[in-house]
Amino acid sequence: MTMTxxxxxxxxxxxRLLLEVRNVVQEFAVRGPGGVKGAKVHAVSDVSFDMRxxxxxxxxxxxxxxxxxxxxxxxxxxxxxxxxxxxxGTDLMKLGRRALTEARRQMQMVYQDPFGSLxxxxxxxxxxxxxxxxxxxxSAAKRRERVCELLDLVGMDPGVFxxxxxxxxxxxQCQRVAIARAIxxxxxxxVCDEAVASLDVLIQAQVLNLFERLRTExxxxxxxxxxxxxxxxxxxxRVAVMHLGQLVEIGPSDDLYRxxxxxxxxxxxxxxxxxxxxxxxxRRPAAPKGEPPSPINPPSGCRFRTRCxxxxxxxxxxxxxxxxxxxxxxxxxxxxxxxxxxxxxxHAEAD
Amino acid sequence: MSGERTARREEVLSYAGSATxxxxxxxxxxxxxxxxxxxRGGRRVNAVNGLSYTLNAGEILAIIGxxxxxxxxxxxxxxxxxxxxAQVSGSARFExxxxxxxxxxxxxxxxxxxxxxxxxxxxxxxxPTMRIGAQITEAIRAHxxxxxKEAAERAVELLKLVHLPAAERRFFExxxxxxxxxxxxxxxxxxxxxxxxxxxxxxxxxxxxVTTQAQIMELLVELQERLGxxxxxxxxxxxxxxxxxxxxxxxxxxxxxxxxxxxxxFANVRMPYTRALLGAIPLLERESHAxxxxxxxxxxxxxxxxxxxxxRPRCDSATxxxxxxPRFAEHEPGHWWACxxxxxxxxxxxxxxxxxxxxxxxxxxQAQDVRQVKDGAQR
Numbered sequence: 001m002t003m004t005x006x007x008x009x010x011x012x013x014x015x016r017l018l019l020e021v022r023n024v025v026q027e028f029a030v031r032g033p034g035g036v037k038g039a040k041v042h043a044v045s046d047v048s049f050d051m052r053x054x055x056x057x058x059x060x061x062x063x064x065x066x067x068x069x070x071x072x073x074x075x076x077x078x079x080x081x082x083x084x085x086x087x088x089g090t091d092l093m094k095l096g097r098r099a100l101t102e103a104r105r106q107m108q109m110v111y112q113d114p115f116g117s118l119x120x121x122x123x124x125x126x127x128x129x130x131x132x133x134x135x136x137x138x139s140a141a142k143r144r145e146r147v148c149e150l151l152d153l154v155g156m157d158p159g160v161f162x163x164x165x166x167x168x169x170x171x172x173q174c175q176r177v178a179i180a181r182a183i184x185x186x187x188x189x190x191v192c193d194e195a196v197a198s199l200d201v202l203i204q205a206q207v208l209n210l211f212e213r214l215r216t217e218x219x220x221x222x223x224x225x226x227x228x229x230x231x232x233x234x235x236x237x238r239v240a241v242m243h244l245g246q247l248v249e250i251g252p253s254d255d256l257y258r259x260x261x262x263x264x265x266x267x268x269x270x271x272x273x274x275x276x277x278x279x280x281x282x283r284r285p286a287a288p289k290g291e292p293p294s295p296i297n298p299p300s301g302c303r304f305r306t307r308c309x310x311x312x313x314x315x316x317x318x319x320x321x322x323x324x325x326x327x328x329x330x331x332x333x334x335x336x337x338x339x340x341x342x343x344x345x346x347h348a349e350a351d
Numbered sequence: 352m353s354g355e356r357t358a359r360r361e362e363v364l365s366y367a368g369s370a371t372x373x374x375x376x377x378x379x380x381x382x383x384x385x386x387x388x389x390x391r392g393g394r395r396v397n398a399v400n401g402l403s404y405t406l407n408a409g410e411i412l413a414i415i416g417x418x419x420x421x422x423x424x425x426x427x428x429x430x431x432x433x434x435x436x437a438q439v440s441g442s443a444r445f446e447x448x449x450x451x452x453x454x455x456x457x458x459x460x461x462x463x464x465x466x467x468x469x470x471x472x473x474x475x476x477x478x479p480t481m482r483i484g485a486q487i488t489e490a491i492r493a494h495x496x497x498x499x500k501e502a503a504e505r506a507v508e509l510l511k512l513v514h515l516p517a518a519e520r521r522f523f524e525x526x527x528x529x530x531x532x533x534x535x536x537x538x539x540x541x542x543x544x545x546x547x548x549x550x551x552x553x554x555x556x557x558x559x560x561v562t563t564q565a566q567i568m569e570l571l572v573e574l575q576e577r578l579g580x581x582x583x584x585x586x587x588x589x590x591x592x593x594x595x596x597x598x599x600x601x602x603x604x605x606x607x608x609x610x611x612x613x614x615x616x617f618a619n620v621r622m623p624y625t626r627a628l629l630g631a632i633p634l635l636e637r638e639s640h641a642x643x644x645x646x647x648x649x650x651x652x653x654x655x656x657x658x659x660x661x662x663r664p665r666c667d668s669a670t671x672x673x674x675x676x677p678r679f680a681e682h683e684p685g686h687w688w689a690c691x692x693x694x695x696x697x698x699x700x701x702x703x704x705x706x707x708x709x710x711x712x713x714x715x716x717q718a719q720d721v722r723q724v725k726d727g728a729q730r
Contacts, residue, residue, distance in 0.1 A: 268562065
């Protein structure tokens with residue numbers, strides 16, 4: 001899989017590979033009454049992708065598509081069933097407990113619920129100080145200095161907010177504290193799991209701009225998980241689309257949104273309500289039919305076939321492999337919506 | 352297929368026919384100067400401060416606002432669902448009957464029968480220990496004296512009306528066996544059990560996926576068209592409101608700041624707050640990594656509202672005049688707003704301060720220009 005080397009669209013700053021994920025599989029056992037192991041939930045099935053340093057990869061998909069499980073597999077919490085996760089060249093799957101703790105210094109997470117991810121009894125100062133303590137910054141003066149620096153960085157005045165507790169903060173401010181904690185150890189990768197989903201649109205815009213500023217100032221990479229496609233477009237260089245535990249499409253964000261190749265991506269895009277800024281007219285979303293199938297018994301072949309308008313007999317028998325149709329733009333579909341030959345027509349249409 | 356569809360439609364219409372239906376366009380609900388205030392620990396929290404709007408029969412009205420803007424409180428007021436500490440004043444007339452100050456006993460007969468409500472979290476709106484069917488039949492039997500068997504039949508009919516797949520089987524299932532979207536369909540079916548003329552959907556699709564959200568919204572629109580039910584959709588999502596609502600009320604700090612038909616409003620935004628809201632939405636058309644236009648600050652504390660226009664501290668066109676509260680009035684035919692310095696206007700649509708649309712369109716155009724320049728340079 002060499003696609004990321006020649007990714008089209010916007011060229012990310014680094015050329016170094018930050019993260020290589022290969023054939024990661026994560027499964028959970030469903031327990032019946034009395035704790036008897038029953039069926040298996042195929043949360044993530046054979047997912048591979050690369051991320052370069054300084055790049056933002058967006059992950060979109062419906063609830064239950066395995067976005068969060070994939071992110072947690074990357075940071076090894078819990079470890080995936082099989083596969084390879086190479087972070088800056090080291091395979092995290094083979095690391096021992098202590099080495100893994102050291103590796104996690106480089107990767108931090110920001111979660112959805114800003115109140116849930118902060119201890120309500122701690123003051124903002126203590127909250128931001130905790131990762132520094134955990135990773136051995138011994139001098140109290142140095143820690144204090146760093147905490148003030150971090151709070152400034154996320155746009156909070158340490159003098160005003162330092163002594164407050166989470167309940168005295170708004171949702172957006174709590175999320176800023178969570179971000180300050182995440183960047184405290186100068187990580188290379190930040191995993192944002194629906195990090196702005198619970199915020200109001202104006203506060204959400206403020207936090208998104210903060211992410212953007214930190215990216216350019218600190219050279220961060222984000223693995224940005226969201227169910228909101230427009231939001232992911234806003235922050236990402238490349239976008240990966242997940243469906244029922246599988247990666248169905250990945251590509252440069254401009255290309256992927258302008259020319260979705262997988263029918264699922266297209267269905268997702270069509271279901272966004274919104275305004276068309278060019279004409280000032282409203283875009284009434286078109287809802288796809290049906291419910292997503294269960295990850296316990298995923299359909300044979302292509303897992304989207306039960307809801308796919310283009311499904312044929314072949315989709316039932318054969319799982320489509322991931323293949324690169326356009327530079328850096330891969331899709332797992334037997335009947336993609338565009339082929340390289342017809343690309344020009346699509347371009348004309350987009351303009 | 353079409354034959355089957357019309358047959359079903361007739362059946363549904365006969366089901367809805369028993370309620371006296373008002374001609375569309377006639378005012379169904381008139382809210383005038385609604386004020387709700389909570390006393391909490393000696394502090395007065397002004398949740399709603401003089402909200403006025405009109406809902407016509409059979410229309411979809413969207414109430415848009417951030418959390419804490421009073422949109423849910425104002426809707427709950429209509430249903431009489433506020434805690435005893437709430438002090439309500441103003442008027443809300445539903446088909447001429449005053450809802451504010453209605454005795455609880457009378458209100459009970461209204462709830463569900465005339466006005467029904469669907470909440471955000473379908474999992475918490477349903478009883479986890481009761482089968483779906485039992486919960487719907489309970490709602491039906493609460494509103495009309497029918498036998499259990501008859502109620503069960505109507506429950507299945509309702510489940511079919513909300514397009515729950517395999518309705519007969521689902522009737523005997525528990526809420527945890529359904530997905531979020533299906534649960535919301537069940538909640539809507541329960542809300543429709545009393546054949547209400549007004550359905551209040553309080554963030555009814557917020558907890559759902561975009562795909563499911565589109566399905567549920569399609570269902571609501573279908574019900575509105577078929578049964579003539581008026582819908583108030585409360586949401587923070589302007590895109591959603593623009594797509595489905597006929598009229599839109601934008602709320603800020605407990606009052607309406609802009610009101611117009613969706614077309615008129617989004618084509619020509621006048622209130623700076625609405626403009627800020629529109630600008631902050633991530634758009635598919637925007638370039639990656641572009642910074643969003645943001646306004647600083649937080650919504651005001653409802654216990655300590657600023658004097659004058661509540662948006663003044665965050666507004667970039669605020670002046671001395673804004674210390675005086677602006678009047679919420681019909682400044683253009685069919686377009687109401689409360690602002691001393693409205694932006695835009697028909698002539699200024701393409702100017703810098705023009706509606707969010709014009710600005711977004713310009714951004715896109717500029718982005719295209721940049722791309723073309725880049726392409727040219729490469730060649």
